[in-house]
Amino acid sequence: MQTSYRHHLSLAEKAYTFLKHSPLHSHLLESLSSHFTSEAASHLLLQVQTSRPLTLRFLSWAHHHPSFFTLHPKTLAIHILTKFHLFKSAQRLVEELITDENPSCFSVFDSIKSTYTLCNSASSVIDLLIKSYCKLNCPQKALDVLHLAKSHGFMPGVLSYNSIFDVMFRLRVPISCAQELYSEMVRDGVTFNVYSYNILIRGHLSGGEFGQALEFFVEMERKGCLPNMATYNTVIDAYSKAGKIDEAFKLLLFKLYHEHPVPDEITYETLIGHCGSAEFKSRVALMKGFCMKGLMEEASRVLDSIIKKGWALNDSVYNVMIHGYSKGGNVRMALKLYKEMVAAGFVPNTICVIALVKELSNEGMSEEFSLVLQNVLRECALTEAEPAKVLVEVNHKEGNIEAVLDVLNEMAKDGLLPNSEKTAISR
Numbered sequence: 001m002q003t004s005y006r007h008h009l010s011l012a013e014k015a016y017t018f019l020k021h022s023p024l025h026s027h028l029l030e031s032l033s034s035h036f037t038s039e040a041a042s043h044l045l046l047q048v049q050t051s052r053p054l055t056l057r058f059l060s061w062a063h064h065h066p067s068f069f070t071l072h073p074k075t076l077a078i079h080i081l082t083k084f085h086l087f088k089s090a091q092r093l094v095e096e097l098i099t100d101e102n103p104s105c106f107s108v109f110d111s112i113k114s115t116y117t118l119c120n121s122a123s124s125v126i127d128l129l130i131k132s133y134c135k136l137n138c139p140q141k142a143l144d145v146l147h148l149a150k151s152h153g154f155m156p157g158v159l160s161y162n163s164i165f166d167v168m169f170r171l172r173v174p175i176s177c178a179q180e181l182y183s184e185m186v187r188d189g190v191t192f193n194v195y196s197y198n199i200l201i202r203g204h205l206s207g208g209e210f211g212q213a214l215e216f217f218v219e220m221e222r223k224g225c226l227p228n229m230a231t232y233n234t235v236i237d238a239y240s241k242a243g244k245i246d247e248a249f250k251l252l253l254f255k256l257y258h259e260h261p262v263p264d265e266i267t268y269e270t271l272i273g274h275c276g277s278a279e280f281k282s283r284v285a286l287m288k289g290f291c292m293k294g295l296m297e298e299a300s301r302v303l304d305s306i307i308k309k310g311w312a313l314n315d316s317v318y319n320v321m322i323h324g325y326s327k328g329g330n331v332r333m334a335l336k337l338y339k340e341m342v343a344a345g346f347v348p349n350t351i352c353v354i355a356l357v358k359e360l361s362n363e364g365m366s367e368e369f370s371l372v373l374q375n376v377l378r379e380c381a382l383t384e385a386e387p388a389k390v391l392v393e394v395n396h397k398e399g400n401i402e403a404v405l406d407v408l409n410e411m412a413k414d415g416l417l418p419n420s421e422k423t424a425i426s427r
Helices: 002-021 026-033 038-048 052-062 071-083 087-101 105-119 124-135 139-151 158-170 175-188 194-206 210-222 229-241 245-258 268-273 277-292 296-308 315-327 331-343 350-362 366-379 383-397 401-413
Strands: none
Touching (some): 002 038, 026 052, 038 052, 071 087, 087 124, 158 175, 296 315, 315 350, 331 366, 350 366
């Protein structure tokens, strides 16, 4: 046995010399290949494990020689590549090992475990092994490795659980299995991340478990794991396709009113596409949400969808869009809609009128400013408003636009403007 050990060690030393001193002469390594051994390969990998160039040079050669590049040296290589943070290379090697040699997951894990301390490895190698089984659509083997790892004192990270959840849902494994794994994560104190919740939500929605999916949605917010755009897109899309339009709208409106502006990726087009005529008010609310956030391109697309449906625009639609375009600096579009609104017999509300006249003033559009102002005063028939109307007209003639806006704000406070609200407009 001692002679055999010396033989393997001698082969490893020769290969090491060729790797270190003759990197451009691969034929020297090839001269060893016919009698190189698995044990020699393992010796060599342990010798070069701190040198990334030498490790990669050896693996480039060994990859073509399955006669000596067997389970043990391959698991050493997986540890070393993981330590170098060469995760993709390590995963490719794991997948090659699993598919080409088809060892049992128990023997692979045993080899990983037995070589763990030799390479001063990290637990991320366990995550990598589990992820590889998942990528190869082997959820049961991934679960077996997870439980083996835990029974031997390893603590697989959230990446492992996420990978298993993902493959379970992709392969339509009974949803009860995913729920058991979820309970196991909770018992073990594994911290969920946004990707964990997104996978769980998507998987339960695809299985028709809408109630459970929303419970995960609520739970993630309660635990301080804020939903991202993928979360919202997934839920809104699933609810829309299932005909649950009201719930989808509520979710999107909650996002609009209480959180950051919605990026372009939001799938509200899907939501709109599944609406029926009963959702007209919801579309207006959605449009208002976009306007409030200054997302006028999105609001315009909702408006276009209303028009395409053949629905008549009402005063709410006009007021929301005029105000949004005015605040967004697109005064010409705001004025166009204002003229349409007046021609249709609607009376613009105070908020949109003051926003419009202010923007017309800022743009120096004096004729248009005068037109809108005269329309407002003409519609203002209350006797109590007469003194204020005079003040507006006088200041307008004198070109004192700031004073005009001040008077209009005061009229809004006092409820003297048509369809006015009781709060002054922020200037």
